[in-house]
Amino acid sequence: MSGSLADEKRTFSLMATVGANMDRLRQSINNLCQLHDRWRDNSGISINLIAQLTALKSNLNEMQDWMKYALSDMHPQLLKDLDLLMTSCSLMIRNLDDLLAQLRQPDHDKTDWAIKLKFQVGSRSMNRLRSVAKRQTDAVSLLLAACKCHTTAQRKILLHKSRQIRKEDSSSLNTLVRTSRWNGQAIKALTELSRMIQWFRFLFYIKLFRRGPEETPNEQEYLDAAATMRSEAIDRALEADATMLRRETKLVLMGQVNSGKELIMRQMKVLYAEGYPRDERIQYLYAVRSTVRLLLHSIIDLIKDTGINLPQDLKQDFAVLLDEVETVDLSRITPAAVRAVEHLWSSPAFSTLFVKNFEIDFPQYAPYYAQELSRIATGDYVPSEADIIRLNKSMGGIKELRFNWDELEVHMFNISGYVPEQFRKRWFHQLENATALLYTVDVSTYDRPYFGQPTESQLLDDFATFESWANSPKFTGSSIILILNNFSRFREKLQHSPLTTFFPDYTPPADDSDPESSARQYILRRFKDVNRNRLSIYSFWVDLDMSDNQHLYAALKKTLQHIQQRKARSEVWDASTNGGSRSGTAGRTTPTGRSRGGTLSNRSGTLRSKGSVATGLTGTVTTAGSGSPR
CATH class of the missing domain: 3.40.50.300 (P-loop containing nucleotide triphosphate hydrolases)
Incomplete structure (x- = not known):
């Protein structure tokens, strides 16, 4: 009993780890997309890394779903292998976040040769990260296949392949960590060099365009500077909108x-x-009641059109509906009409008529409203979101x-x-x-x-x-x-x-x-x-x-x-x-x-x-x- 409880605790802990890695991957993918949009990488290195990380996150999502619905089917060896894989995944994400922090564009927007060289160095690390992410994606796929496999021999084969991939992944991670130190030092040095280049540019600009103490900007120069700032703000807004449109589905x-x-x-x-708040749902009250009224008329028309000979109790229900549509106020539904609809709708005779019907138009989701009629007919009824969703409006x-x-x-x-x-x-x-x-x-x-x-x-x-x-x-x-x-x-x-x-x-x-x-x-x-x-x-x-x-x-x-x-x-x-x-x-x-x-x-x-x-x-x-x- 204690062993089973320990396995369950371990499984829930592992599910939390998988979820945490998915959240970190989602954040890293968003940061990488922003870097790609600003860098305008035409070589495809960053977009390929984004695609591979998205595939890894999708596989982790499937694994998490399987763990939720098939907790009892998780073999201890599967849990152990998945735990080791999540440790490697966490290490890869940490290296990715460190790389993105190093590649973040400086405060200035100018691009010089040091910045370009810095991104070239970072591209090498991105390629290694993509290889690591691909191996981890394959390993998760094999573990997921092993989870769904019910044959012991096939499961052993899949687990063996997963361990082989994990060994290669471990070797690649060691190489990645070692080279990341060298690349990180190079990127840091290039960043400092870029700042120096921009500083020298700034000094040259001041020396070239320096005015005397007595020379102050005139009104036209102020207007030109304001117009330039507005134009740059518009350009930035247009670029942000274009980026959003490219990424939206x-x-x-x-x-x-x-x-x-x-x-x-x-x-x-x-x-x-955002859904439908209560104040908005109340506005649909008349539409729901009108749909129910249409349902009553459709039931009556179908019975009249077919001329079926109903049993005595259903004839009484039919008479109740006739009285309902002719004499009762449209804003309410009587309890007698609710019972009549429930009896007719659940009867085999009317069920056969409804299935064969192709001439009488019923509300699109008539079965739903027939089942929910007793709730809709109450005096304090407020339409639910499910009612609004099924309105034929x-x-x-x-x-x-x-x-x-x-x-x-x-x-x-x-x-x-x-x-x-x-x-x-x-x-x-x-x-x-x-x-x-x-x-x-x-x-x-x-x-x-x-x-x-x-x-x-x-x-x-x-x-x-x-x-x-x-x-x-x-x-x-x-x-x-x-x-x-x-x-x-x-x-x-x-x-x-x-x-x-x-x-x-x-x-x-x-x-x-x-x-x-x-x-x-x-x-x-x-x-x-x-x-x-x-x-x-x-x-x-x-x-x-x-x-x-x-x-x-x-x-x-x-x-x-x-x-x-x-x-x-x-x-x-x-x-x-x-x-x-x-x-x-x-x-x-x-x-x-x-x-x-x-x-x-x-x-x-x-x-x-x-x-x-x-x-x-x-x-x-x-x-x-x-x-x-x-």
């Missing part, structure tokens, strides 16, 4: 009105931005949201409804070179008629809209994240409404072994076929209204980090190629990210946790559903 949300993009925007605001136009998502600085644009042409011309240039176009689709509407044509699917409108945006010249350097929403209801509808009814070119599997997978592949292929710009497409099949979607957003964050790292490698490669030098590129090979000629299809991984599955960069995220009709 720009996301553009697109899709039909009821596709789920409004939910994503509001949920991002709740999870990662879109004001149209363009909305913005900025937030920090760990090391990502996200700038999100949500485009809804009609955008006037004059506004489009003046404003749409801000969307150019977006990191990703996040397009949402409600796949459960495949059996909705398109413009009244009974054999044409409403998804045709999504295909056309997606085609216009994916092939726009503004997004030639972007990637596409395709969110295919309402996956569970799509799966349920396939049993009653075949895909071939609306897509005659679709051929179901002959043996009827896996019709769901075949239908998904067909719809995804229809989107890929109109992608003439050959952009990378990352697809996720989801149910947005079933949870807070933390696992989906974790997968999205890793996808965005991958896209940003790939873009950084491409920029380094382009800069090196244009400059005629390839010495700064990682491995001296072309980056393996997306080119203009294809999509990423060979990169896959699996993120599993309680109640959800997220599969890779081109995969599926599904959330366990409840028994209520969808």
Whole structure:
């Protein structure tokens, strides 16, 4: 018992060490980015080091997640190896911080030959740090694979490889520490030499332009000096803004009105931005109650339209709803109506009607509001953030949201409804070179008629809209994240409404072994076929209204980090190629990210946790559903 308790304490202590190293890495990466922006390094040395440190931090994050969810599976030998690795990681970060402190630009902004030589000396240390960071990244990956491995023999092989890498890492660290002393002394001497150079320049300037005691500046000279100071301040502000724009992750949300993009925007605001304070939530009271009223009318219309013969108790509930919508004040909901909705919604007869329905429009997140109706109907009700997130309310136009998502600085644009042409011309240039176009689709509407044509699917409108945006010249350097929403209801509808009814070119599997997978592949292929710009497409099949979607957003964050790292490698490669030098590129090979000629299809991984599955960069995220009709 005492041994088990000691192992748990050791594990929690190690988790804290991993978290501390991640925080130190994040701070060091930010400092290195600032140094890179000021230095304007065209050789790619600093940006390659940033990319390698980011990969190491990402692996440490995965290791920390595994330790949280699989504490009992941690073998003592794994803990020992990870402890040694964290010690090496801490030593590497300390050397990196020392180097950044030495390379910090002096107070003056002038660049002389001593400053340039100082950065050349520092570049050698950066290359060694990148090699050390790469070995540590590989070692963490092997330890993580050993954690997930259930075969003793394979685990021993992985641990042996990890120890070999750690031995090489230890040797590299010793070399790094030894050379850092020499480089540090050289950098310190060059810094002092640079200060002397600037001092002599200052003395020469005073001697050259010195005025006599009787010569005082006139009014025009004061005005010229003030104008120069204002101009320099404007230049610094513009340079800071340009640096921020280069580093931000720009996301553009697109899709039909009821596709789920409004939910994503509001949920991002709740999870990662300022959220909705109480005073703002009270303003949504009427909108929530109106949505519930719309739900009551939809239930009544569906029962009337089908003419189903309900059991006697459900007939009484139906009569209560009729009385509710005709006589009761719109600002409140009676307890009798709440009970009637709960009885009808949980009945098998109505569940079957709801699944097969494609004519009566329900609120987008009707199952959620049906389950929360008793709370919404109370007299002192104040809308929760979850209620606001699921409102089917879109004001149209363009909305913005900025937030920090760990090391990502996200700038999100949500485009809804009609955008006037004059506004489009003046404003749409801000969307150019977006990191990703996040397009949402409600796949459960495949059996909705398109413009009244009974054999044409409403998804045709999504295909056309997606085609216009994916092939726009503004997004030639972007990637596409395709969110295919309402996956569970799509799966349920396939049993009653075949895909071939609306897509005659679709051929179901002959043996009827896996019709769901075949239908998904067909719809995804229809989107890929109109992608003439050959952009990378990352697809996720989801149910947005079933949870807070933390696992989906974790997968999205890793996808965005991958896209940003790939873009950084491409920029380094382009800069090196244009400059005629390839010495700064990682491995001296072309980056393996997306080119203009294809999509990423060979990169896959699996993120599993309680109640959800997220599969890779081109995969599926599904959330366990409840028994209520969808």
